[in-house]
Amino acid sequence: MTLGTDTLVRSSTAAARAREIAATVTDPEMPMLTLADLGVLREVAVEADGTVVVTITPTYSGCPAMATMRDDLVRRLEEAGFRARVRVSLTPAWSSDWITPRGRRALREAGLSAPGPAPRGRGPVLLSLSPTRRSLECPRCASTSVELVSEFGATACKALYRCTSCLEPFEHVKEI
Amino acid sequence: MTEIHTPEPDPHASVYDEALLGSDASHWAFGTSFEDPLAGVDTTIPEGADPSDLAAYCLMLGDDALIYSNRLSQWCSRAPDLEEDIALANIALDLLGQARLLLARAAAADPSVVPVLPEGSPVPAEDALAFFRDDAAMRNVRLVEPDNGDFAETIVRLLVFSTWRLALLERLVTSRDAVLAAIAAKGVKEMTYHRDYAGRWFLTLAQGTEGSRRRLLTALPRVLGFHDELFVDHPVETVVADQRAGVAPSAVAAEVGVVLDQVFSVSGVDRPDVPQVGRVNGGAGRDGRHTEALSLMLAEMQSVARAHPMGRW
Numbered sequence: 001m002t003l004g005t006d007t008l009v010r011s012s013t014a015a016a017r018a019r020e021i022a023a024t025v026t027d028p029e030m031p032m033l034t035l036a037d038l039g040v041l042r043e044v045a046v047e048a049d050g051t052v053v054v055t056i057t058p059t060y061s062g063c064p065a066m067a068t069m070r071d072d073l074v075r076r077l078e079e080a081g082f083r084a085r086v087r088v089s090l091t092p093a094w095s096s097d098w099i100t101p102r103g104r105r106a107l108r109e110a111g112l113s114a115p116g117p118a119p120r121g122r123g124p125v126l127l128s129l130s131p132t133r134r135s136l137e138c139p140r141c142a143s144t145s146v147e148l149v150s151e152f153g154a155t156a157c158k159a160l161y162r163c164t165s166c167l168e169p170f171e172h173v174k175e176i
Numbered sequence: 177m178t179e180i181h182t183p184e185p186d187p188h189a190s191v192y193d194e195a196l197l198g199s200d201a202s203h204w205a206f207g208t209s210f211e212d213p214l215a216g217v218d219t220t221i222p223e224g225a226d227p228s229d230l231a232a233y234c235l236m237l238g239d240d241a242l243i244y245s246n247r248l249s250q251w252c253s254r255a256p257d258l259e260e261d262i263a264l265a266n267i268a269l270d271l272l273g274q275a276r277l278l279l280a281r282a283a284a285a286d287p288s289v290v291p292v293l294p295e296g297s298p299v300p301a302e303d304a305l306a307f308f309r310d311d312a313a314m315r316n317v318r319l320v321e322p323d324n325g326d327f328a329e330t331i332v333r334l335l336v337f338s339t340w341r342l343a344l345l346e347r348l349v350t351s352r353d354a355v356l357a358a359i360a361a362k363g364v365k366e367m368t369y370h371r372d373y374a375g376r377w378f379l380t381l382a383q384g385t386e387g388s389r390r391r392l393l394t395a396l397p398r399v400l401g402f403h404d405e406l407f408v409d410h411p412v413e414t415v416v417a418d419q420r421a422g423v424a425p426s427a428v429a430a431e432v433g434v435v436l437d438q439v440f441s442v443s444g445v446d447r448p449d450v451p452q453v454g455r456v457n458g459g460a461g462r463d464g465r466h467t468e469a470l471s472l473m474l475a476e477m478q479s480v481a482r483a484h485p486m487g488r489w
């Protein structure tokens with residue numbers, strides 16, 4: 001799964017520039033987040049022939065935004081004069097823990113609630129028959145009186161909540 | 177590898193602002209090109225595994241997800257309320273993603289499983305497998321075929337399916353095939369909340385109203401008649417399990433039983449002893465012996481792709 005280091009020249013300047021560009025590409029569904037802040041951007045390397053190889057990982061198996069992310073990365077890098085290729089890494093599986101502190105701030109500023117720590121199960125997955133309990137804060141009024149509307153939202157990664165103080169609905173990025 | 181579309185400047189500036197759209201107008205160009213979902217993933221066959229067995233096994237798990245995803249997505253715009261509509265569509269989308277990866281893995285392991293299309297067809301391997309195989313070539317279990325029925329029947333079927341598949345994927349995480357192991361690790365996270373969703377609704381319906389409980393009880397025999405087939409090892413499953421690339425479903429029967437018993441018992445429902453849908457000519461879903469419901473579903477699901485084998489979407 002790893003690229004042989006002999007085929008890669010991690011040429012500091014080109015790689016740093018490519019990394020800088022790749023890090024500015026945003027998520028198509030949550031444009032307040034860059035792919036780097038979302039934790040989807042795993043690696044940017046430069047091959048011996050100068051081709052930039054960007055490694056990304058899907059958030060969910062059915063994430064329909066993957067092709068767009070790939071297109072965007074290639075386009076932005078080519079606009080900057082690079083030849084670019086995107087590879088997919090399926091392992092380790094993406095976790096919401098990879099969303100950076102800056103990404104979490106950006107989510108809150110955009111009115112979304114950022115995920116808490118992801119469950120880290122060892123051993124068999126336990127069945128849970130009671131509603132998911134999270135202690136959340138309304139991203140608008142900071143009230144902690146919130147209620148879950150639905151565990152599923154407009155995209156695979158979000159749950160729907162409602163603040164019972166300001167009565168506004170908001171989306172919560174789920175822990176996974 | 178990728179078609180690059182440079183958007184023309186839009187003379188009719190959008191009413192949507194940057195905060196909503198982001199600064200990248202090309203985000204509206206969804207679905208313009210096919211992409212290999214396993215691009216750059218090392219698909220080398222692990223030592224000791226047989227490529228054609230591995231491919232056949234991936235088709236089985238992929239078809240389970242593909243057919244059930246299509247069935248569940250028929251709830252779209254028809255669920256009891258918007259939240260459940262979105263929930264079922266989300267679950268169907270996760271399964272479609274798993275199906276896509278598994279079918280792509282099957283094609284990479286043994287390209288001879290992929291139906292032959294006219295020369296120059298842009299249809300990628302996983303789509304050829306999904307849309308250009310007849311019912312008898314599908315390897316899914318029959319549990320996932322019947323019409324959804326009402327919401328209670330859907331919940332019972334989803335509970336059985338997600339409990340079974342979660343147990344399979346939990347074991348598949350240690351597959352010697354790195355691709356299957358990675359797909360499984362991702363799938364476990366998804367199946368976990370699918371099962372929780374179904375389990376919670378099962379309990380709610382059982383303890384809800386007289387009507388909801390009646391519907392749930394009526395649904396049980398319709399779903400559970402396909403239960404035993406889930407745990408019969410097909411020769412391919414036995415072989416890949418021996419090669420430590422796959423899981424023999426008989427190995428998860430006990431733990432699936434424990435989880436189902438737990439849900440039934442908390443819900444105050446007795447698990448009925450239901451006559452099982454028999455094998456046909458000595459075979460079942462894994463052998464390509466299916467119910468009529470699958471043929472009807474495929475006729476609809478595949479019609480557009482088959483009418484346009486050279487189509488670009």
